[in-house]
Amino acid sequence: MPLDAKLDPATHHFRLVGTRPLRPDGVDKVTGRARFGADASAPGMLVARILRSPHAHARIRAIDTTKAARLPGVKAIVTSADFQPGDPAIHDVLCNVMARDKALYDGHAVAAVAAVSAAIARKALKLIKVDYEVLPHVTDVDEAMKPGAPLLHHGMKTENVEPAPKKASNVASRCEFGHGDPEVGFKQADVVVERRFKTEATHQGYIEPHACLASVGSDGQGELWVCTQGHYMVRNTCAALIGMDVSKLRVTASEIGGGFGGKTTVFIEPVALALSRKAGKPVKLVMSREEVFRASGPTSSSSIDVKIGVTRAGRITGALADIRMQGGAFAGSPVELGAMSAFACYDLEHVKAVGWDVVTNRPKQAAYRAPGAPMVAFAVESVLDELAHKIGMDPVELRLKNAAKEGTQSSYGPKYKRIGLGECLEAARQHPHYKAPLGKNQGRGIAAGFWFNFGGQTCVSLNVNIDGTVVLAVGTPDIGGSRASMCMIAAEELGIEYDKVRAIVADTSSLGYNDISEGSRVTFSTGLATIAAARDAIGKLTARAAKTWGISPDAVVWENGHARPSSPNAGDFAPLSLAEIAKTAGSTGGPIAGHYEVNAGGAGVSFAVHMADAEVDPETGRVHITRYTVVQDAGKAVHPSYVEGQFQGGAAQGIGWAINEEYFYGQDGRLQNPGFLDYRIPVASDLPMIDTVIVEVPNPGHPYGVRGVGETSIVPPLAAIANAVSAAAGVRLTELPMSPPRVLAAIDGAVAKKKPRS
Amino acid sequence: MMSMIRVSTKINGDAVAFLCETDETLLDVLRDRLGLTGSKEGCGTGDCGACSVTLDGRVVCSCLVLGAEAEGRAIGTVEGIASGDTLHPLQAKFLEFAALQCGVCTPGFLVAAKALLERNPDPTESEIRFGLAGNLCRCTGYDKIVRAVQAAAVEMRKG
Amino acid sequence: MVQVKLSGPLKLAAGGKGELEIEAANIRQLLDRLCADHPKLKPMFDRGVAVAIDGQIYRDDWFRPIPAGSEVVVLPRMSGG
Numbered sequence: 001m002p003l004d005a006k007l008d009p010a011t012h013h014f015r016l017v018g019t020r021p022l023r024p025d026g027v028d029k030v031t032g033r034a035r036f037g038a039d040a041s042a043p044g045m046l047v048a049r050i051l052r053s054p055h056a057h058a059r060i061r062a063i064d065t066t067k068a069a070r071l072p073g074v075k076a077i078v079t080s081a082d083f084q085p086g087d088p089a090i091h092d093v094l095c096n097v098m099a100r101d102k103a104l105y106d107g108h109a110v111a112a113v114a115a116v117s118a119a120i121a122r123k124a125l126k127l128i129k130v131d132y133e134v135l136p137h138v139t140d141v142d143e144a145m146k147p148g149a150p151l152l153h154h155g156m157k158t159e160n161v162e163p164a165p166k167k168a169s170n171v172a173s174r175c176e177f178g179h180g181d182p183e184v185g186f187k188q189a190d191v192v193v194e195r196r197f198k199t200e201a202t203h204q205g206y207i208e209p210h211a212c213l214a215s216v217g218s219d220g221q222g223e224l225w226v227c228t229q230g231h232y233m234v235r236n237t238c239a240a241l242i243g244m245d246v247s248k249l250r251v252t253a254s255e256i257g258g259g260f261g262g263k264t265t266v267f268i269e270p271v272a273l274a275l276s277r278k279a280g281k282p283v284k285l286v287m288s289r290e291e292v293f294r295a296s297g298p299t300s301s302s303s304i305d306v307k308i309g310v311t312r313a314g315r316i317t318g319a320l321a322d323i324r325m326q327g328g329a330f331a332g333s334p335v336e337l338g339a340m341s342a343f344a345c346y347d348l349e350h351v352k353a354v355g356w357d358v359v360t361n362r363p364k365q366a367a368y369r370a371p372g373a374p375m376v377a378f379a380v381e382s383v384l385d386e387l388a389h390k391i392g393m394d395p396v397e398l399r400l401k402n403a404a405k406e407g408t409q410s411s412y413g414p415k416y417k418r419i420g421l422g423e424c425l426e427a428a429r430q431h432p433h434y435k436a437p438l439g440k441n442q443g444r445g446i447a448a449g450f451w452f453n454f455g456g457q458t459c460v461s462l463n464v465n466i467d468g469t470v471v472l473a474v475g476t477p478d479i480g481g482s483r484a485s486m487c488m489i490a491a492e493e494l495g496i497e498y499d500k501v502r503a504i505v506a507d508t509s510s511l512g513y514n515d516i517s518e519g520s521r522v523t524f525s526t527g528l529a530t531i532a533a534a535r536d537a538i539g540k541l542t543a544r545a546a547k548t549w550g551i552s553p554d555a556v557v558w559e560n561g562h563a564r565p566s567s568p569n570a571g572d573f574a575p576l577s578l579a580e581i582a583k584t585a586g587s588t589g590g591p592i593a594g595h596y597e598v599n600a601g602g603a604g605v606s607f608a609v610h611m612a613d614a615e616v617d618p619e620t621g622r623v624h625i626t627r628y629t630v631v632q633d634a635g636k637a638v639h640p641s642y643v644e645g646q647f648q649g650g651a652a653q654g655i656g657w658a659i660n661e662e663y664f665y666g667q668d669g670r671l672q673n674p675g676f677l678d679y680r681i682p683v684a685s686d687l688p689m690i691d692t693v694i695v696e697v698p699n700p701g702h703p704y705g706v707r708g709v710g711e712t713s714i715v716p717p718l719a720a721i722a723n724a725v726s727a728a729a730g731v732r733l734t735e736l737p738m739s740p741p742r743v744l745a746a747i748d749g750a751v752a753k754k755k756p757r758s
Numbered sequence: 759m760m761s762m763i764r765v766s767t768k769i770n771g772d773a774v775a776f777l778c779e780t781d782e783t784l785l786d787v788l789r790d791r792l793g794l795t796g797s798k799e800g801c802g803t804g805d806c807g808a809c810s811v812t813l814d815g816r817v818v819c820s821c822l823v824l825g826a827e828a829e830g831r832a833i834g835t836v837e838g839i840a841s842g843d844t845l846h847p848l849q850a851k852f853l854e855f856a857a858l859q860c861g862v863c864t865p866g867f868l869v870a871a872k873a874l875l876e877r878n879p880d881p882t883e884s885e886i887r888f889g890l891a892g893n894l895c896r897c898t899g900y901d902k903i904v905r906a907v908q909a910a911a912v913e914m915r916k917g
Numbered sequence: 918m919v920q921v922k923l924s925g926p927l928k929l930a931a932g933g934k935g936e937l938e939i940e941a942a943n944i945r946q947l948l949d950r951l952c953a954d955h956p957k958l959k960p961m962f963d964r965g966v967a968v969a970i971d972g973q974i975y976r977d978d979w980f981r982p983i984p985a986g987s988e989v990v991v992l993p994r995m996s997g998g
Contacts, residue, residue, distance in 0.1 A: 022853050029861030030849040032796020032836040036862055039795040089964070119779070160926040175926045175993070179935075204998075205896045207800040207808055208862045257798070257862025258896050261998020289801040336925065336993050367998030413924035413990035414969035454997055456976060480859055480897075519997030601975040641856035645898055649859065652899030676805035676894060684887040684900040701973055711997055 003532050003703060016488045017704060020641045021498050023484035025255075034255045037211030037227030042282035045213070046075055046114040048275050049121040050268065050285075051128050052295060053103030053110050056137035056361040056669025057150060060103055060130060063111055068127040073120035076279035077128075078271060079111045087240050092330040094241055096364045097270050103132065104152060104329035105361050106670040107294030109267075114275040114283045137361040137669040141326035142303050144170040144360045152329055152359045170359045172331035177339050177412050178352035182307070185318020185350030189309025192318075193386045197379040199718070199736040200662035201301040204368050205653070205681045208257020209292045214272035215282040220244060222276070224251045226269055229259040229477055230516025234269055235508045241270040242277070249273075252507040253477040260653070261367030262297050264516050293674035297366020298663060300325040300333040304379040306342075310387050314401045319343050319411075321353040323376055327365040333357045334365070334372030337452075340412035341373040341715075342380055344450040345399070345421060345607065347408040361669055367518060369650060370451045370711035374657065374718050378736065381447035381719030386732060395446050395723070396429045396609075403448075420633030420697030421448065421607035427693050428609040433629040442615045442626065445723025449608045449715025453708030454519030455600030458526055459512040462490060462533040464541070464592040468579025470494065472533075473506040474526050475514030480710060481642040482522045486530050488638055489704075493534035495561030496578055512597055520708025523638055524699075525600040531703050537594025544581050544588045549573045602701025603708060608632035610651065610716035614724035621744035623659045623725055629691040635699040635707030646709045648690040654717020656682045659725075659738050767828040769794070770838025778825035785809045787825035788835060796836040796865045800894065807893035810866040811835045817873045817892075836865035839872060847913040848872055848906070857906035859897035867893050871907050879915055883908070919983055921947065922990045927966070930957040944968050945979035947989065965994030 028034040065077045080100045085091060094100075099108045111128050115121040136150040143149055149170055157165050159173040186192055212226035222244065228234050231253040239246045256263065272285040287296065305322040321342045327333025339355035353376075388395040403421045410416055428434060428446065438444060461473045472490050476482065483503040491498045515521070538558045545563035546553040555570035556563050562575035585592050613627035630647040637643040660680045664672040673679045698705025718736060725743065726732045731750035735742055762777040769792070778787050788794040788811070797820055800808035804819040811820045812834035813827075839846045848871050851857070858864045867890065874881065874889040881889065886907050887900070895903060921937050928935045932955065939954075941947035948966070952959050967976045969990040975981050976994060983989060 020856070023856075025861075026853040026858075027845070027849075029858055029864055030836075030845065030852050030868060031840055032794070032865050034861055035795065036798065038799065039789075041790070160929050162929065173926065176929070177925045206860075206862075207806060207894055207896055208798065208860070209800070255862075256860060257800075258860045260896070264996075264998065286799075289803065289806075337995060340925070340992070340995075367996065369998045371998050413922055413992055414972045414974075415988055417972040452974060452995060452997070454974065454976065454995065481856070516996075519995075521997070599976075599978050601978060601981065602973050641902075642859070645856055645859050645902065648899035648901050649897045653896070675803055676801050677803065681894060681896065682899075683891045683894060684904065685884075685891040687887075687900055689883075689904070690899050690901045 007703060014492060016492045016498055017638050018640065020639060021484065021488065023481055024487055024502060025478070025483055036208055036257050037254045038286045040213045040225045040254065041284065042213060042215060045282045045284050046116060046279055047118045047121050048112055048114040048272060048283050048285040049118070049125055050109045050271065051111040051125045053099065053106065053108040055103055055132055055134050056106045056139065057135040058103045058132040059135060060099060060101060060110065061133055062131040064129040065111065068113060068124040071120065071124050071127060073116040074113055074124045075116065075281060076114045076275045077111060078274045078278065082274050083241055083270065084243060090237060090240060093237060093266065096330060097241065097266065105363050107291065107363060109271065109295065112271045112275060114279050139360050139362055139665040139669055141301055141324050141358050141360060144326060144358050145324065145356065152361065156359065172357040172359060175336050175339055175355045176352065179409065180350035182318040182320040182350045182352050186309040188317040190312045191387060191390050192307065192309040193383050193390070194307040195383055195734055197304045197306065197382065197734045199302045199375045199378060201298045201362065202657045202661045202663070203293055203298040203679065204260035204262035206258025206260060206262060209287040209289055210263065210268055210296060211286040212269050212272050213282060213284045214276040216273055216277040218280060221248045222273055224249065224269060224273060225254055226251060227254045227256045227263065229256065229263045229479055229518055231477065232475065232508050232513050233516050234266055237266050238270045238273055242274050250507055250509040253505050256477055256479055259479050260369045261371060261518060264367050264518050265297060267296055289676065290674040293679060294671050295363050297364055299368035299371065300327050300365050302375040304376060306379040306383045308383045308387060310391060312391050314391060314393050314398050316346060316348060316402045318350045319348055321376065321380065323353065324356045324358060325372065326358040326360040326362065328362040329359055330364045331357055331359060332365065338372030338376040341450055342376040343411040345404055345448045346402045347404050348411060351411045353411065369653065369714045373449065373451060373715045374654065377447065377449050377715045378718035378722060381716065382722050382734065385445065385723040396425055399448055400425050418697060418700055419605060419607060420695050423695045423697055424607050424609045424631045424633055427695055428611060428631045431629055431631065431693065433611050433627060433691065436627070438613065441618060441728055442613055443724045443727025444611065444613050445720045445727060446609060446611050447716040447719035447723060449712055450605065451520065451712040451715060452605055453524065453603045454521045455525050455603045456515035456519065456521050457599050458514055458529045459597035460526060460529045460533045460595065461511055462537050462594040464537060464578065464582045464585065466582055468500065468577065468582045470501045472501060472503045472530060473511050474503060475506055475511045476517045476522045476526045477505055479517050480646060481639065482526065484642065485523050485638040486526060489527050489530045490534050493531055494538065494578060495559065520710040521603065524603050524702055524706050524708050527638065527706055528600055528702060529596045529598055532596035533594040536596060537592060540592050540594065541578060541581050544585065544592065545576045547588060548576070604635055604699025604701055606633045606635070606707045606709065606712045608712045608716055610720040612717070612720040612724040614721060614728050616725055616728040616743060618747060621740035621747065623738055623743060625655055625688060625721065627688055629693070630713060631693040631695060632709065632712055633695040633697050633707060634709045635702065636696055636705035637694050638706065640694060643694055643709050644692045647692045647713045650713025651690050651717050652682050652687060654714045655687065655721060658718045658721040658736060662737050763826055765826060765829050767830065768832045770835060780826060782825045783821050784823040784825050784828055785820035788820060794835055794837055798862055798865060807870060808863055808866045810869040810893065812869060812873055817870050834869065836868055839868055846872065848910040851906040851910040851913065855902045855906040855909060857898065857902040863893060863895045867903060875911050875914060879911060881911065919947065919989055924990055924992045926993065927958060927961060927991055930961055931955040941983055943979065943983055944975065944981045947983060967992045967994050
């Protein structure tokens with residue numbers, strides 16, 4: 001069957017897709033057998049440690065490593081001198097991996113040591129003398145934009161501004177999306193609300209710190225074991241940064257203990273490889289938790305102005321957003337994605353979102369699950385909530401009246417194909433949560449959210465074994481349980497039992513290039529490639545049966561895991577099972593395999609609606625989430641348990657972001673809370689059960705209708721909770737996180753405003 | 759180099775002897791000297807619970823225990839929870855309920871949940887949530903973990 | 918002929934023109950011709966763009982055909998987390 005043959009997911013009966021079998025890598029993970037980034041070791045292995053700047057901003061005048069090099073047990077030391085600039089596209093990555101002329105944030109890597117033990121490596125770091133010239137620093141996004149702010153890059157002149165600026169600044173670029181003219185729209189409105197919102201930087205918070213084991217031989221060939229979302233990206237980037245042929249570096253993706261976007265780039269891997277090459281020994285390099293917070297890639301902090309106007313009948317007539325995000329010390333905050341997704345849920349005639357990408361003395365940001373979208377949704381959905389109250393309209397009703405649907409021109413450009421926002425809103429409205437009674441000091445909030453979802457370069461190889469079992473080699477690290485889904489898909493297509501298929505994540509030398517596991521792309525792209533590879537294998541299996549029977553391959557069909565003649569005219573032959581054909585493969589032509597290589601397009605956007613109930617303690621300002629429901633369009637849920645898991649996980653991260661998590665920078669520009677004690681992510685006692693509703697509006701671009709699910713679930717929570725807290729506290733909260741001091745300040749401020757002047 | 763000390767202990771029921779530095783943590787001993795990499799280092803400061811083991815039956819963060827403290831004690835790690843090729847009900851229920859996504863926090867949760875259910879065979883949802891509040895999970899939002907523990911408790915009470 | 922919309926900063930680099938008409942049968946031809954007409958687009962295209970054809974987003978897909986009459990939008994290159 002061709003790949004674009006449309007199954008009607010509404011009527012097609014799937015045998016396995018949509019069921020909940022046990023994951024194939026499960027037993028390893030519950031017995032401690034599964035090997036993660038830090039679980040590998042090699043004979044003669046050295047341990048590496050990185051020396052990091054204690055200053056938020058400083059010129060590096062000199063680095064003296066002589067004393068450290070003389071310490072017995074030290075086998076190699078590297079600094080920026082060991083990394084040569086090359087490809088301008090990854091120059092920022094190079095500078096972030098190892099500081100060159102300036103340390104740009106507290107924690108910026110300055111040098112690294114490989115030694116026979118961790119103790120000696122730590123001692124060696126202390127012997128490295130760095131001559132810093134401390135410079136003024138800036139960590140707040142709005143402060144960094146002001147004239148006279150400490151300047152990070154002397155060559156940075158804001159792009160996409162006319163006329164082009166003559167002076168350097170901390171503003172890397174501007175972007176603008178939308179159509180129509182919001183000022184025209186506001187004139188048509190009966191009610192207009194304009195608000196400023198601020199969010200602080202948060203971290204993806206994966207429990208497994210970055211870790212790798214590098215081994216480079218004197219022939220320049222290397223192996224790298226690493227926890228990553230994209231081992232091919234790691235291979236290509238490291239090879240470029242340390243000057244190695246791509247084919248000479250073999251990267252194996254370990255099991256990964258969480259990524260959420262934070263492991264879609266390199267931090268320590270080029271350093272480990274460079275040290276290993278110098279020392280001629282394997283080098284293990286693991287980040288401490290403190291290093292993860294200080295020097296991996298948190299998300300951006302933001303400052304956002306939103307103005308929306310509606311008619312009393314509930315129609316949005318104009319929408320405007322000005323979004324400022326700082327992405328750390330290098331250009332590349334997700335402000336473009338934020339500006340593009342800001343109003344993506346709505347059908348608007350007059351809409352404009354402007355974004356500013358700002359640099360500050362903070363670590364270089366990395367992607368965090370729907371990068372840029374949660375902060376902007378917080379702002380937009382909060383204003384919509386206020387407008388709904390002002391015109392006395394139910395908040396779901398207001399959104400339904402303006403919801404984007406098939407054919408709507410999105411605020412970021414293209415017209416939507418078939419989408420499921422309306423279905424999600426209706427499902428939310430029908431859900432028992434929506435009408436459940438609320439207690440004292442409790443409030444309910446809802447919010448909608450959107451994410452693009454992507455395809456990308458993908459290939460798989462499907463090999464049929466002599467006993468009729470199948471091994472599927474994929475190239476996308478399993479960050480959410482995707483191996484289970486891939487086995488289900490392959491078994492579905494081939495017509496065999498689920499446990500006859502095993503999926504492995506191949507290393508970079510064993511399978512062709514695969515893009516990173518990001519953008520909610522794996523079930524869509526690797527799934528699509530698996531379907532195609534299975535169909536490719538079926539073509540070969542039927543051809544073998546045809547040969548065996550001496551008939552034309554056109555006269556053979558594949559059904560229920562068997563090849564059979566397409567009609568009685570073709571011949572009277574008993575069907576041959578996959579196992580039977582596999583058994584004689586050696587004699588009928590050799591190994592049987594299917595494969596598929598593609599740059600997958602056709603990913604479908606997805607929408608979600610979240611409902612949150614919050615209780616606010618008016619004396620302490622503490623927020624407690626008492627009930628939470630996620631409604632999200634998955635297109636087609638291959639393994640519903642893991643789809644639910646994505647919904648719940650994204651919601652939990654959003655809850656933490658909304659009420660507890662933030663990066664605290666001191667006056668000295670140093671991160672004050674680089675640990676799980678003071679960077680407080682939700683624990684089991686903080687959360688209620690998280691109810692989920694999987695809506696399935698098929699994506700026309702996928703054979704089964706699959707849409708990405710991993711990221712959309714983090715987009716609505718910030719606003720849903722802010723709306724719930726604002727309702728409970730009786731005052732609008734506009735700054736995240738809504739930690740007790742902020743909530744109390746807002747409550748006290750509102751009380752003070754209400755007090756009559758004596 | 760600090761002088762090494764010799765430690766004799768029991769791990770998952772087996773007698774084990776090792777040499778370690780005086781300032782080495784039990785977690786480092788388990789992972790780097792004994793090859794028991796099931797216990798994970800998530801933070802090194804006792805905040806995440808990924809390194810949870812039992813020490814004479816009590817759940818501790820092995821990153822906060824010195825290797826030397828294992829002398830004469832009994833240690834239980836995730837590697838000892840199954841019996842031969844039979845999974846413990848908790849392990850089976852974690853799989854059945856999809857209570858793990860990336861799985862890195864799972865060893866710590868299994869150790870902590872096993873100790874919880876041994877202490878309190880019929881916990882309420884709240885008791886489970888507070889009993890496991892020392893274990894961080896970033897993937898699941900805890901919903902399916904709690905349901906798995908509840909189901910395992912039912913199974914274990916059946917005997 | 919294809920009607921092309923340029924989104925965001927790409928629009929500015931094309932002199933503020935948001936909608937253009939270009940002769941192109943696939944994405945590569947489209948981008949080449951846009952660059953020839955508006956050289957300021959080149960650095961952006963080198964960094965990467967995405968092209969949406971009838972609402973489906975394609976990244977780095979030169980020979981993806983552009984059917985006659987389809988809606989084409991050129992966007993900054995996007996990636997997720």
